[in-house]
Amino acid sequence: xxxxxxxxxxxxxxxxxxxxxxxxxxxxxxxxxxxxxxxxxxxxxxxxxxxxxxxxxxxxxxxxxxxxxxxxxxxxxxxxxxxxxxxxxxxxxxxxxxxxxxxxxxxxxxxxxxxxxxxxxxxxxxxxxxxxxxxxxxxxxxxxxxxxxxxxxxxxxxxxxxxxxxxxxxxxxxxxxxxxxxxxxxxxxxxxxxxxxxxxxxxxxxxxxxxxxxxxxxxxxxxxxxxxxxxxxxxxxxxxxxxxxxxxxxxxxxxxxxxxxxxxxxxxxxxxxxxxxxxxxxxxxxxxxxxxxxxxxxxxxxxxxxxxxxxxxxxxxxxxxxxxxxxxxxxxxxxxxxxxxxxxxxxxxxxxxxxx
Ligand SMILES: Nc1ncnc2c1ncn2[C@@H]1O[C@H](COP(=O)(O)OP(=O)(O)O)[C@@H](O)[C@H]1O
Ligand SMILES: [Mg+2]
Numbered sequence: 001x002x003x004x005x006x007x008x009x010x011x012x013x014x015x016x017x018x019x020x021x022x023x024x025x026x027x028x029x030x031x032x033x034x035x036x037x038x039x040x041x042x043x044x045x046x047x048x049x050x051x052x053x054x055x056x057x058x059x060x061x062x063x064x065x066x067x068x069x070x071x072x073x074x075x076x077x078x079x080x081x082x083x084x085x086x087x088x089x090x091x092x093x094x095x096x097x098x099x100x101x102x103x104x105x106x107x108x109x110x111x112x113x114x115x116x117x118x119x120x121x122x123x124x125x126x127x128x129x130x131x132x133x134x135x136x137x138x139x140x141x142x143x144x145x146x147x148x149x150x151x152x153x154x155x156x157x158x159x160x161x162x163x164x165x166x167x168x169x170x171x172x173x174x175x176x177x178x179x180x181x182x183x184x185x186x187x188x189x190x191x192x193x194x195x196x197x198x199x200x201x202x203x204x205x206x207x208x209x210x211x212x213x214x215x216x217x218x219x220x221x222x223x224x225x226x227x228x229x230x231x232x233x234x235x236x237x238x239x240x241x242x243x244x245x246x247x248x249x250x251x252x253x254x255x256x257x258x259x260x261x262x263x264x265x266x267x268x269x270x271x272x273x274x275x276x277x278x279x280x281x282x283x284x285x286x287x288x289x290x291x292x293x294x295x296x297x298x299x300x301x302x303x304x305x306x307x308x309x310x311x312x313x314x315x316x317x318x319x320x321x322x323x324x325x326x327x328x329x330x331x332x333x334x335x336x337x338x339x340x341x342x343x344x345x346x347x348x349x350x351x352x353x354x355x356x
Pocket of ligand 2: 057059
């Protein structure tokens with residue numbers, strides 16, 4: 001298989017976004033959809049952008065291939081300023097940027113083969129070359145045997161694989177994915193994510209992926225930014241953002257807020273409170289999981305475990321424990337000091353009266 005991502009220079013970001021603003025004319029007022037976005041998207045990595053519905057994700061990704069104009073700021077792709085390109089140059093750079101969509105956007109009256117061939121036909125590529133390229137990408141996504149089928153005869157996952165084949169037919173250097181797995185069941189989602197990872201690793205294509213699902217970020221992204229109300233509020237390596245989510249929105253997206261405890265927690269100490277409820281977070285490499293006996297011995301009173309969650313992200317083990325201990329006057333600073341080699345973070349999240 002040929003490598004699509006030619007002339008790799010890892011020292012410069014593949015995509016550089018500076019002071020990007022995007023306004024839409026709304027019905028009554030202007031909508032400020034993207035607010036002063038600054039981003040360096042590295043070459044040949046999988047870069048995730050996560051946020052809730054309406055956060056500005058689609059607006060952002062669509063500016064990268066000129067599907068959406070920008071109001072202020074600049075976007076450089078391989079040091080080429082998108083806004084400074086003439087029409088012919090824009091067409092050329094767009095061929096280096098493939099895109100896939102949530103609802104696949106396939107033409108129902110055309111076969112799989114014809115759908116994939118279409119961008120090349122439009123670009124007046126000669127027949128023999130079209131033949132070679134279409135067969136090449138259909139083999140890559142594992143759909144050679146569906147070439148003569150129509151989209152209606154395919155599963156959702158297969159349709160998205162056709163979408164991926166079509167997006168790769170110009171041998172792009174960048175692949176943009178707008179909620180590419182949001183319409184798929186978990187099994188097809190895994191297949192499509194594995195395929196995206198293979199495309200990234202084997203062909204060196206830079207992938208920019210937007211989603212509202214943390215699971216997607218967790219599975220394949222190297223880096224992530226969190227976007228809320230058109231602004232980037234958090235960014236970093238996926239494992240680091242996952243282990244130390246600073247913003248409430250990130251915690252929500254991670255579902256950390258969803259405590260499902262069998263008793264009521266009060267934020268303040270009540271007269272009848274008997275227990276402190278603590279959240280412990282640790283972070284280690286998978287070979288050095290903490291010794292829980294040591295941790296629980298530090299407490300003077302009994303300790304009950306109510307929730308635990310362990311993630312393994314890019315070879316970092318990230319654990320969260322919710323415990324109750326029968327003491328309401330904890331010296332939290334001394335606990336932190338005693339556990340500092342095992343537990344990265346300890347906080348009292350409230351008080352309760354569990355009935356053990
Ligand atoms: N073409 C448009 N015209 C006017 N407003 C738009 C348009 N596209 C998006 N918006 C608004 O911009 C904001 C961001 O939308 P969008 O980028 O689609 O978010 P997301 O993809 O994160 O759901 C929303 O408030 C949305 O209503
Ligand atoms: Mg969207």
